[in-house]
Amino acid sequence: MKKTLAFALGGALSLPAFAAAAGELNLICSADVVICEKLVSEFQASHPDTKVNMVRLSSGEAYAKVRAEGRNPQTDLWWGGTGDPHLQAAADELTAPYESPLLADQQDWSKKQAEISGNRTIGVYTGALGWGYNTKIFADKGLKEPACWADLLDPSLKGEIQLADPNSSGTAYTALATLVQLMGEDQAFDYLKKLNANVSQYTKSGSAPVKAAARGETGMGIVFLHDAVSQTVEGFPIKPMTPCEGTGYEVGSMSIIEGAQNPDEAKAFYDWVLTPEAQNLMPESGSFQIPSNKNATPSENVPDLSTVKLIDYDFAKYGSSETRKALLARWDAEVGGAATE
Structure with a gap:
């Protein structure tokens, strides 16, 4: 028998719950756990008054958790993972509009993700x-x-x-x-x-x-x-x-949750992780995506996408709930x- 992992988006979910507290940030991270932990530790070092409660979930699991919490959000920020479920969450108005002051410093594919979603999500890597x-x-x-x-x-x-x-x-x-x-x-x-x-x-x-x-x-x-x-x-x-x-290809994305209990902390992390300094941490953790900030320094190990035959991926269509x-x-x-x- 072939092994398969059943995952019902509409079914009962046994996912971690966050406790709300002042000066805290409840974060879902959908990238590799090593970069998730690196970003959390570095953010807390530069923001000592904020405690980050992080859980690592795959993109589909993260979307399911955010949707399940729709009427009583326990999550403040969702970082990483493919952009399609972030766009679906945006279409469902589960995420909040936010335009970072660092938006102008991001690559065009990052800005396009923000444009498609009405600034409810933004690209952070590809x-x-x-x-x-x-x-x-x-x-x-x-x-x-x-x-x-x-x-x-x-x-x-x-x-x-x-x-x-x-x-x-x-x-x-x-x-x-x-x-x-x-x-x-x-x-x-x-x-x-x-x-x-x-x-x-x-x-x-x-x-x-x-x-x-x-x-x-x-x-x-x-x-x-x-x-x-x-x-x-x-x-x-x-x-x-x-x-x-x-x-x-993916546009790994980031979204602030609509009705977040800690919106100021969420915006602080959102802005920080869009800086070149934060994005330069990724190769140190074995993550070799192309960063969104135009001033970040990609690792020499980052794949050269100019040598790859890429399709014109329709993020708007394939990120929609219906499709x-x-x-x-x-x-x-x-x-x-x-x-x-």
Whole structure:
């Protein structure tokens, strides 16, 4: 039986609750836990009067928590994770409009995220979708390097691929939306149903598949390119790749929650994390996304997106509630359901 992780956005959720207190910030972080902890410690060092209560949740989990708390928000700020669920939260008016004084210093793709959402969210980093494969496993098993989306359907890769569940993972939802935009919806779901034969596990976290590949537990993981790069930098035999047909990308985002109990602290963190000084902390924590502030210094390990064939990803459409719900429902019915059979 293939392992899959069920995640019902509309069902009962067992998610952490925050306690409200003066001088505190209740933060959801949807990036890798290492950068989450780094940002929290550095912010508290420069803002000693503010205690940060942080919980790490995948993008889909974060959106579900924010939605569940809609009438009584316990969260003040949501940082990181793919932009699509942030845009959905903005469309649902679960997040609050805020225009930072540092908006002018951000890259155009960051400003566009703010514009699309009516300033209810903003881009904080970006990175392309791809995969990382374990070169040792592939060499030992005589497997061919996968250069294109089509290559992932090769029967020799049966049981060698992991990717996340798009209900819980923003990475996997980006992959789903990317394939739909590349192929058309029906063709994309036909592809995903065929790919399912080669998938050993649908994980909850978007970066988990390539970490499993780094540990030798699977041959490859479909992830954001920077997550594969981080494993390479750590010394694992992971080779990052982007597909020849083209690929999508994320705009990792940040949102203040509508009705936040600590709005001043939320705005303070929001402004601070948009500074080049804060964004320069990311490579120190093994995070190699492209930062949003034009004056930040990207690591030499940050993937060069000028060499990647990127699609014109429609964030407004695929971040909308209607499109997102429809695609996830179809994935559950046609792909996720088949994974448990």
